[in-house]
Structures are given as structure tokens and as C-alpha cells.
Amino acid sequence: GENVEQHPSTLSVQEGDSAVIKCTYSDSASNYFPWYKQELGKGPQLIIDIRSNVGEKKDQRIAVTLNKTAKHFSLHITETQPEDSAVYFCAASSMYNNNDMRFGAGTRLTVKP
Amino acid sequence: DGGITQSPKYLFRKEGQNVTLSCEQNLNHDAMYWYRQDPGQGLRLIYYSQIVNDFQKGDIAEGYSVSREKKESFPLTVTSAQKNPTAFYLCASSIGAASTEAFFGQGTRLTVV
Numbered sequence: 611g612e613n614v615e616q617h618p619s620t621l622s623v624q625e626g627d628s629a630v631i632k633c634t635y636s637d638s639a640s641n642y643f644p645w646y647k648q649e650l651g652k653g654p655q656l657i658i659d660i661r662s663n664v665g666e667k668k669d670q671r672i673a674v675t676l677n678k679t680a681k682h683f684s685l686h687i688t689e690t691q692p693e694d695s696a697v698y699f700c701a702a703s704s705m706y707n708n709n710d711m712r713f714g715a716g717t718r719l720t721v722k723p
Numbered sequence: 724d725g726g727i728t729q730s731p732k733y734l735f736r737k738e739g740q741n742v743t744l745s746c747e748q749n750l751n752h753d754a755m756y757w758y759r760q761d762p763g764q765g766l767r768l769i770y771y772s773q774i775v776n777d778f779q780k781g782d783i784a785e786g787y788s789v790s791r792e793k794k795e796s797f798p799l800t801v802t803s804a805q806k807n808p809t810a811f812y813l814c815a816s817s818i819g820a821a822s823t824e825a826f827f828g829q830g831t832r833l834t835v836v
Contacts, residue, residue, distance in 0.1 A: 644824060653813055653827030699765060713765035
């Protein structure tokens with residue numbers, strides 16, 4: 611089955627700096643890669659996703675890149691703000707079965723004002 | 724407002740007791756899921772259901788049971804057979820097709836006392 615690894619587990623940046631979180635996956639059949647943001651005591655919320663037919667997707671200050679050959683994808687947050695502080699999860703799922711979605715262990719991002 | 728609702732937010736259970744966590748969605752989604760979240764770990768799949776009256780075990784189903792009698796509802800029972808039930812439980816739903824977004828509830832924190 612799919613195995614998703616996520617790094618780093620914690621990340622601290624100054625407000626205005628960029629933050630990068632990286633994930634690798636093992637199953638070459640995976641074709642959907644969402645990123646979720648989880649604030650304290652709440653459920654995760656989708657912030658951006660990418661499918662395997664594109665290499666990059668951007669939404670304002672957030673971007674995701676995908677390298678299918680190397681089986682890794684990354685989340686980039688530019689001009690970070692204190693409200694970006696949260697736990698971020700990457701995930702990967704197979705084109706054959708959405709119930710096979712696997713999550714990374716999470717990255718706790720702290721943006722210092 | 725469409726969404727997915729979990730209740731209660733906090734739950735305390737004595738050892739040896741069964742307890743049921745509620746999950747309701749009004750998104751008209753076919754698929755529903757239960758995940759367990761422990762500190763420093765990703766979300767682990769307990770059970771999922773793709774359609775009413777049908778459900779499948781996930782990676783860590785032992786000590787848990789579910790039912791799916793209505794499309795809107797997917798309750799999770801944590802039985803006394805679950806040896807380490809203290810955790811944060813998340814319910815999610817999706818339209819059911821492969822490679823689609825999962826919508827999460829706010830979670831239930833279960834503590835065994």
C-alpha cells in the first residue's frame with residue numbers, strides 16, 4: 611500500500627519568510643495529492659491539491675509542486691503570516707480507490723511575528 | 724449551511740465501557756470515513772463506508788465498530804476491546820469518486836479515565 615513521509619515535523623519561520631514542507635510517496639498509482647491545514651482543536655481543511663497531470667499549482671501565497679518521477683511533492687507558503695501557524699498534512703491517494711488515501715505525519719508550522 | 728458535524732467535542736469514558744461518537748453530514752456525500760489522530764502521527768483510517776448499509780475496515784479497525792443505516796450518519800463505537808482508545812477522532816466525507824476532496828468534521832477528543 612501507499613506510504614507517505616513528510617518533513618520536517620516542525621518548522622519555525624519569521625513572519626514574511628517562506629516555508630516549504632516536503633512529502634514523498636511510494637505508490638506510483640497515486641494521482642491525487644491534497645494538502646490540509648489543521649488548527650488547534652479543529653478538523654483538517656483542504657488548502658490546495660494537485661493531480662498527477664500537472665507539475666505545479668498556485669493559489670495566492672500557496673503553491674504545490676509535484677515531481678512524479680521522484681515521487682515527491684512540496685507545499686510552498688510565501689510571505690508567511692502568524693495566522694499560517696498550524697499543523698499541515700500532505701496526503702496521497704490512488705486513482706483506483708479514494709479510500710486508500712494516506713496521510714503524512716504532519717508538520718507543525720510556527721510563524722513568529 | 725452544508726457541512727459535517729461531530730459530537731460531542733469532548734468525551735470521557737471509563738475503562739471497560741463502550742462509547743459511541745456521532746458523525747452527521749448534510750453534503751449528500753456517499754462516502755464517509757473515520758480516522759484516528761495521535762500526537763506526531765498522521766491520520767490513520769479506522770473504517771470507511773462508500774454507500775448506505777455497507778462499510779469496510781481500515782488499517783486499525785480492531786476494537787471499533789460502525790454502522791451506516793442512513794446516508795447522513797456514520798456513528799463510531801469504541802468498544803472495551805480497544806486497548807488504547809484515548810485519541811482525537813475525525814470523521815470525514817467525500818462524494819465517493821476516486822481522487823476527490825475529503826471534508827472533515829471538527830473532531831471528538833476521547834479520554835479514558
